[in-house]
Amino acid sequence: MQTVLTAKLKLNTTPEQFKALRTTQLAYRDSLNYVSQYAFAHGKMSNAVRLQDATYEEIRLRFHLPSQMACSVPRQVGASYKTLWTKVKNNAVHRKEGKTKKRYKGLDKAPTFISPTLTYQYKKDYTFKKEQQVSILTLEGRVIVPYTGYNKHVALIQRGAEIGASKLWYDKPKKQFYLLVSLAIETADPTPETHKQVAGVDVGMRYLAVTAMMQGDCTFHSGKQIVPKANHYARLRKRLQKKGTRSATRRLVAISGRERRLKQNTNHVVSKRIVQQPPQSLIGLEHLTDIRERTKRRKGKNAKQRKANRTFSKWSFAELHSMIAYKALLHRSMAIKVDANSTSQACPKCGHTCKENRPHKGLLFVCQNCQYTLHADLVGARNIAMRTLLIRQDWRGTGLLSVRAFCVGR
Structure with missing residues (x-):
């Protein structure tokens, strides 16, 4: 049996590497939005193969993405449209059964990709090197960046875990890049005799x-100690949403991130004890x-x-x-x-x-x-x-x- 983990690696970039990664991220996001608009204009298309055939050359010419990234963009957009189509069909069934009166509006306009998170394919867009370094593809070629991470995750990467796709994530408040790497490790198959x-x-x-x-x-x-804090964030978020100013919106983003990290950390602690x-x-x-x-x-x-x-x-x-x-x-x-x-x-x-x-x-x-x-x-x-x-x-x-x-x- 395989278990999939996500290793969060902190990239220690130079200013030049930081600029190259950020430029690549933004170009990838712009290409996602271009393909999304094309899919919406052509019958809200969700077929990744047809999307790639129709947009691949334009992605390469307009956004200068490398070939593998240009292939990843239509797949990601196609998967998003498939998800939206599933929600539309489920909503139609629920409306027919009288479970809801609201019509799902997710496909009334083309989905917009806001997050600049970039998807990399292992051994095509990125590879791991010795001495805790990773080679990452950018618009200007490959850059070799040192990384740090959780010791057990780093050990799995270096000792033969099955490595999959990764995502380049940018933490805007800290101005820091992270590589979220998918790892698959083998675990023993459970049996009634072993799990007593x-x-x-x-x-x-x-x-x-x-x-x-x-x-x-x-x-x-x-x-007892965590839930009141979460309630405090909920009340504060409500007041900021009601205010609606630009400064309130910036504060709202920071508060929501803090609330999310609080809950995630608590869930990690509780699950580890269980x-x-x-x-x-x-x-x-x-x-x-x-x-x-x-x-x-x-x-x-x-x-x-x-x-x-x-x-x-x-x-x-x-x-x-x-x-x-x-x-x-x-x-x-x-x-x-x-x-x-x-x-x-x-x-x-x-x-x-x-x-x-x-x-x-x-x-x-x-x-x-x-x-x-x-x-x-x-x-x-x-x-x-x-x-x-x-x-x-x-x-x-x-x-x-x-x-x-x-x-x-x-």
Whole structure:
């Protein structure tokens, strides 16, 4: 089994190299917008081959991109249009079924590419050299740039990890270039005989994650210190958006980046602690597709409803799940998705399920049938662990997982 990681490498450029990379980035972005306009004018085309045949020569002449970059541009634009077409078709189905009245407007005009992020193909646009140096293609030819990065990622690059495409990313506030390199590493294929330990992970706002093992061990990962900071950024962002001046917009960009890094770092810390279970464990995660639609208040448009809806949208639980998934594979474990329905309302002792088991929707779980009392989030984690155990037993009997393994690389 392969696990995909993203290594973030800091490029230590000279002023001349910096200028060459920045010029190449901007030319690549301009070519993306040119091809996007062409695709929109010719029936909102999403076929990458047809786009390349029609625009390749113009890209080379107008923007002076090297051949491989000129091939990457139509592919990227074609993939963007395919995504938009999928959203348009899904929206049409939802409107027909009465799930929404809004029409998706993503293809009403040509998509505009704002970010100057540049895609490189390994061994064609960039290669790694000795002594932590990388050779990168620019409009003026190749430049050899020293780099630094996370020690484990650098070791993987130097010791035979399968290297894929990369992205040249520019951090505008710090005026610093980074190379985001895709790495694929081999991990052992899981089997029911090797993955004997079972754990369940329940996510929420009071506690970002609660972990329960079948042996009774549990871990609480509180969001008490982090969530108020995220709420502060949300309030500040709202005031800046309302003000709308240029200085407010600049401040908004800085604040949004700070908020994003805060949440990402917290998710990294929590996921790292979760996967430090006994190795070769099967970790159950809730299947959270459409969780916002299932939990939000649907009636009324008052302030209480809007506040409740915002509460369920504050944290990136999908990001937390993806981090748990790829880190679990690196620790010889595996994460799978289980049904999230009524995990916090079902009694793990007698199985009785009802809303009254959560008095006032608080942190206390009291079974109305057997009077079993426990922390509500821990009840959810234990129910997820038991559902994961059932999946493991079925896996052992049939040789197939009844749910798809959740294995998302970063």
